[in-house]
Amino acid sequence: MNVVVCVKQIPDPAAPQALDPETRTLIRQGKLILDDSDAYGVEMGLQLANQAGGDVVTLVSMAPNGETSGLRTALAMGADKAILVSDDALRGSDALSTAKVLAKAIERAEPDLIIAATESTDGYTGTFPVQLAELLGLPSITFAKKVTVGDGTVVVDRQTEAGYDEVECPLPALVTVTAGVVEPRYPSFKGIMAAKSKPLEQLTVADLGLDASQVGAAGSRQEVTDVSAADERKAGEIVQDEGDGYEYVVRFLEQLKLI
Numbered sequence: 001m002n003v004v005v006c007v008k009q010i011p012d013p014a015a016p017q018a019l020d021p022e023t024r025t026l027i028r029q030g031k032l033i034l035d036d037s038d039a040y041g042v043e044m045g046l047q048l049a050n051q052a053g054g055d056v057v058t059l060v061s062m063a064p065n066g067e068t069s070g071l072r073t074a075l076a077m078g079a080d081k082a083i084l085v086s087d088d089a090l091r092g093s094d095a096l097s098t099a100k101v102l103a104k105a106i107e108r109a110e111p112d113l114i115i116a117a118t119e120s121t122d123g124y125t126g127t128f129p130v131q132l133a134e135l136l137g138l139p140s141i142t143f144a145k146k147v148t149v150g151d152g153t154v155v156v157d158r159q160t161e162a163g164y165d166e167v168e169c170p171l172p173a174l175v176t177v178t179a180g181v182v183e184p185r186y187p188s189f190k191g192i193m194a195a196k197s198k199p200l201e202q203l204t205v206a207d208l209g210l211d212a213s214q215v216g217a218a219g220s221r222q223e224v225t226d227v228s229a230a231d232e233r234k235a236g237e238i239v240q241d242e243g244d245g246y247e248y249v250v251r252f253l254e255q256l257k258l259i
């Protein structure tokens with residue numbers, strides 16, 4: 001089985017961030033790291049590949065400036081190889097044009113299963129994975145909290161507000177995973193050393209048979225028209241426990257639909 005994992009490389013969320021004053025999009029310069037959301041997808045791909053035996057896990061990423069740091073982290077976790085699409089013509093890409101580019105790159109890997117995160121953690125839309133599935137003509141299952149593969153099908157426990165649905169579909173297919181689907185491993189020293197020599201193919205827009213007018217700002221249909229600061233976090237509520245504090249906790253969790 002060929003498993004492809006989509007890996008978004010993002011600026012370190014712990015470092016100060018800035019928006020481009022003209023495009024109002026996040027400035028992505030310098031080292032980019034593996035998005036935490038995608039560490040779950042990588043781990044899921046590795047575990048499924050391990051169970052079947054002899055499977056190949058290929059990472060696919062689109063990122064500026066030939067950036068590979070996040071991909072190397074995922075290779076160090078155990079993925080076999082990676083494909084990076086990087087090209088100046090991709091600047092200003094929206095989610096759909098990102099999907100068009102990565103669909104072309106992913107076709108080359110002939111995947112049986114494509115894994116992505118439900119949403120990324122930087123400038124996220126949560127729309128990229130389903131657009132990708134549509135462009136590839138594949139079924140997709142979103143919000144997976146458990147994934148099993150067997151005999152040409154994928155079975156997913158799909159998180160809902162009320163609990164979860166069990167959904168099954170034939171392979172090839174795309175699945176988006178939630179945080180908590182599995183516990184991502186830390187790359188070992190041996191893994192980090194091995195990652196340095198794993199195959200990492202770098203592709204341009206032309207390599208994918210696309211024209212510069214179909215991608216980047218030229219091919220995008222979305223535009224960021226305004227940006228405003230998020231509301232400040234409100235101070236927490238202090239509850240005096242006079243023996244009935246647990247009732248408040250239960251009511252609070254019920255409101256959040258956690259119980």
Ligand SMILES: Cc1cc2nc3c(=O)[nH]c(=O)nc-3n(C[C@H](O)[C@H](O)[C@H](O)COP(=O)(O)OP(=O)(O)OC[C@H]3O[C@@H](n4cnc5c(N)ncnc54)[C@H](O)[C@@H]3O)c2cc1C
Pocket residue numbers: 006007008009023025028035037038041060061062063064091092093094095096098102115116117118119120121122123124125126127128129220222223224
């Ligand atoms: C109007 C607009 C303008 C933009 N301009 C720029 C820009 O100038 N420069 C720039 O760098 N970005 C830009 N972006 C963001 C970039 O194109 C995103 O990669 C794209 O929007 C999809 O990411 P997302 O976070 O919205 O996807 P989501 O749907 O939130 O992501 C879910 C999952 O999809 C996968 N995924 C998403 N993006 C990638 C990727 N690039 N590579 C591999 N897997 C991926 C990952 O598994 C991710 O966790 C722009 C986005 C918009 C909407």
